[in-house]
Amino acid sequence: MSAKKPSDTEEEYFAKEETARLHALAVAKQRETEQHDLEAQKKLHWMHCPKCGFTLDTVQFKGLAIDRCFHCGGTWLDPGELEQLAGKEHGILNSVIGLFKHAPRASRDK
Ligand SMILES: [Zn+2]
Helix, strand or coil: CCCCCHHHHHHHHHHHHHHHHHHHHHHHHHHHHHHHHHHHHHHHHCCECCCCCCECEEEEECCEEEEECCCCCCEECCCCHHHHHHCCCCCHHHHHHHHHCCCCCCCCCC
């Protein structure tokens, strides 16, 4: 058998189309689930201390809104705030900044 009947070819075409459509739906559903999970994680952890889980309070310091845990005493900075605090001074703080400057960061919405 060298050639398929037209109906076989047509059936194969529609089966491939359906498979591609279902695959695209599965990918979209996966992305939706991942986004939903990220939002759920953010809602669960937003403004909670990463060390002890206590609620963080915002303290104004030198024009920055710094997140502080009054339970364990931890102080948390948002991206860029450490650099702002360090300013252009050289010293230990800039050494710490340099240490993390090129560290990869998971993408996230703020
Ligand atoms: Zn804490």
